[in-house]
Amino acid sequence: MLRVVVPIDVSAVSSTASAAFALATPLRVADLLTAAVVEALGPRAPQDKRERVIRSTLDGFGAGTFVVEIDGRVYDDPDDVAVCSGTATLRFFLRALRAA
Secondary structure, three states: OEEEEOOOOHHHHHHHOOOHHHHOEEEEHHHHHHHHHHHHHOOOOOHHHHHHHHHHHHHHHHOOOEEEEEOOEEEOOOOOEEEEOOEEEEEEEEOOOOOO
16 A cells, blocks of 8 residues: 655645635546655655656556546546545555466
């Protein structure tokens, strides 16, 4: 389980003049996965390692190797949009059982 801080979309708040975007931010699942990888690796991870892990994570997700649960809702498409507020909790699940 990973927790990712969700930024407020200031441009959406100002362009729509709606406070709803200040309370919840719509984000693509691929963007949340990228943020989760960066969070998991930490700030001292080398940039090339971050890029490799992000690429392999997005490739695996796109190929259907695993699904991700974001704040209790299961997603299997990187282009889906999740609406999050404050922090998003991500949990990863393999689609197939692996032999022990």
